[in-house]
Amino acid sequence: MSVGPTMQDAMPSYDPVQRAEAARLRAETRLAGTITDFFLDAEARIDDRTRLMLAQVLGAIVGAIEWDIRRHAARLLAGAGATEAGEAILKAGVGTVLQRLTRAGLLRDEDLMDELIARVRHDLIAASLPVEVAEPDEASLLVRLAGVPDSIVASAASALLAAESRRRVANEQGAVGGSELPAELHHRLVWWVAAAIRDGLTSPTRESDRAITDAAQRSLAAHDEGERPDAVATRLAAALDARPNELPAVLVESIGDRRLSLFVAVLAHALGIAFDQARAITLDPEGDRLWLALRALDMDRPTIARIGLALSEADPRRDIEQFADALDAIVSIGVEDARASIAPLALDRDFRMALRALARTERR
Known part of the structure; x- marks a missing residue:
């Protein structure tokens, strides 16, 4: 008479053929990844610090979206009397959403990774910028702006202090309060996560969907x-x-105050381009487009030198000696020539993307 599961029943099934095939596939995948990594150009390979923080940020964003969806979906089902279905959503496939999206190749989305890599590099460089204060007892730029009589400026400065504080804490703790992605990318990622949660259910129903x-x-x-x-x-x-006449001081103070986001935003506003465009040229380790942008704004040698030296100190990818050697040539660029060279940055984003796609097609 049977009184319960036997030892054989309790043991997990072990199919040696299946296990061997799975091991072979894993080995092939590892080899393919290793080969790809080996042949990457040095310029294309991200450093360990950036890789670690990128993985941390991506995992935190996906995890936050996942649990928001799981908790609310379970609450809706429980409220409708489908408690078991709600529990299944809370538990089924937990911890596998990031893996599912990675395996599906969805996280290789160029727009998403471009935004996340730029965000991570921006934050790492901002945290490494040398602090330059004009006077020992002088408050930082943002603190001073938060106290000016102009309520619009003061309110925006206070909001930036709070936003950057949240970001800094999130980076330090490896967690996020929200995705902090542009709306289009957030929209894309939310539906990917929702699909991965649904895919992890053993028996999805119309109600769970x-x-x-x-x-x-x-x-x-x-x-x-x-x-x-x-x-x-x-x-x-x-x-x-x-x-x-105010731009040089604002740009230099922003950098000296380690407020890279403000530097980028002021640069973008002055040039009439989008924030992400200004961020891209600021983070570019060669710096050619940034120097052209600064010359287009008629920045002088001392201003460009201070900005370049600060960024070189904060970003190990930059060559400070090469920048020093090129400084005379940079300053000699005419303002109108510089403006003409960066004019494409002011084009509509979709227009730029279309032109870039056509250029890629013609090169093939």
């Missing part, structure tokens, strides 16, 4: 890209609206 959908839409509705540090910095730059 509806609950996951409603939870995803709730996440989309709650997302406010205006709270992102770059959006707040953009508002502050617009409120400041630095005049040509």
Whole structure:
């Protein structure tokens, strides 16, 4: 008479053929990855610090979205009396969403990775910038701006202080309070995560699909890209609206105050380009486009030198000696020539993407 599961029943099934095939596939995947990594150009390979933080940020964003969707979907199902289905959503496939999205290749999305890599590099460089204070007892630039009589500037400066503080704490703790992605990318990622959660269910039902959908839409509705540090910095730059004679001091002080987002936003506002474009040229280790942008704004030698030296100290990819050797040539570039060279940066983003796609096609 049977009184319960036997030892054989309790043991996990072991199919040696299946296990051997799985091991072979893993070995092939590892080899392919190793070969790809070996042949990467040195310039294309990210350093360990950037890789670690990128993985941390991506994992935290996906995890935050996942749990928002899981919890709310489970709550909806429990409220409808489907407690077991709610528990299944909370438990099924937990910890595998990031892996599922990675295996599917969805996280290789160029726009998503471009944004995340830029964000990580921006934050790492900002944290490494040398601090330059004009006077020992002088408050930092943002603190001073938060106390000016102009309420619009003061409000935006206070908001940037808060936004950057949240970002800094999130980076230190390896967690995020929200995705802090542009709306389009957040929208894309939310539905990918929702699909991965659904894919992890053993027996998805119409009710569970509806609950996951409603939870995803709730996440989309709650997302406010205006709270992102770059959006707040953009508002502050617009409120400041630095005049040509004020620009050098604002740019240098932003860098000296380790407020790279404000530097980028002020640069973008002065050039009439998008924040992400200004960030891209600021993070570019060669710096050619940044020097052209600064010359287009008629920045003088001392201003360009201070900015270049600070960025070189903060970013190990930059060659400070090469910058020093090129400084005379940079300063000799005419303002109008510099403006003409960076004019394409001011084009509509979709227009630029279309032109780039055509150029790639013609090169094939």
